[in-house]
Amino acid sequence: MKQTPSTEQSAVLRKTVLFCQGCEYHAPTTGSWVIHEKASCEVYECPHCRETVTVRDRMD
Ligand SMILES: [Zn+2]
Numbered sequence: 001m002k003q004t005p006s007t008e009q010s011a012v013l014r015k016t017v018l019f020c021q022g023c024e025y026h027a028p029t030t031g032s033w034v035i036h037e038k039a040s041c042e043v044y045e046c047p048h049c050r051e052t053v054t055v056r057d058r059m060d
Contacts, residue, residue, distance in 0.1 A: 018044060022051030 018033065019026040025048050027033065033053065034045040044053045 018053045020046040020049065020051050020053050022046055022049040025049070 016029045017026055018029060018031075023046060025046055029044070032047050034047050034050075036043040036045065037058075039058075041058055042056045044056065045051065046053055
């Protein structure tokens with residue numbers, strides 16, 4: 001019973017789910033990914049197999 005949507009917040013967070021290519025791990029961007037903050041981007045890394053999952057541009 002871990003799917004208990006609680007109003008607007010989860011609706012927003014649910015929009016982006018990342019899938020690891022190296023294993024079967026998947027989680028929303030707010031999940032337990034290892035995030036390396038670079039000067040101009042953020043590198044999301046799988047906490048299980050260390051595969052780079054995605055690179056997001058930093059807006060600020
Ligand atoms: Zn993985």
